[in-house]
Amino acid sequence: MTNIHALDPGASPLDYYGYELRRYREAAELTQRQLGDIVNYTGSMVGQIETARKLPTQDFSERADAALGTGGALSRLVELVMRSQLPAWFQQVAELEARAVEICTFQATMVHGLLQTHAYARATLGTLDQTDLDDRTAVRLARQRIFEKEEPPVFWMVISEAALYQEIGGRETMRGQLAHLLDFETNPRINVQVLPFSAGAHAGLTGSFNLYRFASDPTIVYTEGYGSGHPTANPDTVKDYSLRYDHLRAAALSLKDSAELIRRVMEDRYGEQLA
Template identity: 80%
Template structure:
């Protein structure tokens, strides 16, 4: 068995989390089993997290913080832990999401990760590789906590109609995902416009891209390939993509008409009654 005293708390956020969890548990005079009973998890899971063999969740962290009176320490640390579980090439993008005051994204074939449901995220991430799927999905969903900040970013997504029709997982997964998009209608900071098939040739034919804008720093454009991300602050690229995005928003359906199309697709393709979603 791996013991915590052979782990270097400075080796990674996961190692540091495990170190702090064990330190506070022992200070409270609890065994792993006893703490597990208090927070409704197994003592074995406590041990795996303490030895950096298992990635903690936000719910776990909140329960342990409450049980051990750590003042929210683990809940703060878990954000770093989950971000560290993202692919190395994507971690810089996650940092951009945290700092941005506005995020504009055009997506050709799937819902952006910041608006994905758990089932949808698991279907996307597990398409070719289900290794550590629980941890990878948790890391993706943890990025959505930027919307819980005191001043969350304005998020604008232009989504191709094709993404609504591209089934990810079972029909129930798509119903839940589309219902989630509809649930955001009343949030003025999160806007979803659908680019319909009827738009024909459009300014985004070269593929998906994101534009991140910041309070004081230059805007950054991000594009993605297989296993690699490409952020750039090149002024010409930013200007070009910003113009393209303006044209995509103009060609897309209004927010109201986009929601109506999402409802219609949900009903016709995935069997959801129209009157079941407000």
């Protein structure tokens, strides 16, 4: 068990969060149990967060900020904590997501992480590894907070029709995930287009990829393998993938027709069925 008195705030963002939480709590002259009662968490949970044995959530951070009068310090810090818990090879991608003014993605097999529901994300992350699944799911979903910024990025996702039929997590999970995609129909900053089976051979046959565009920095292309990511700003590569994405978006259904197809698959394949 971690000794709280030996906790090194410089060891990691998680340790620093625990150190700061303890400092704010003691300044307010509250015990762990008293703070837990105020924020509707157990004193044991407060203790585990203070000793860097448990990840804080955004909800906990907001409640603790209000209870301890921190001016939102813990809520700001939790984003860094969550990003630090991503696999080392993926942390750069999360930074790109956070800085980009536009994100364009082609997804051949599943919904992009920035648009995944809790159940869908948990199912994808738990395929071969069930360890710390709740925490890993929370870390993935925390990336979606980029859409809550004052100036969120414009997000375009072209997704293969096959991904709508790939049943991840069961029928209820898929129905919830497709319904979630439909929630963005009226959001001009989050756009979903489906590349239909009828498109035949297309510019994305070599696999999924992302394009990150910035206000002043060069565009980044990102591709991914098993346990590794490959970002590049090579101008020729960026030019090639940008052209591929333009062709994919042109071959995809319109936003309206894409929503209609998603709705149809949701009802026909994952809707309520009589016994």
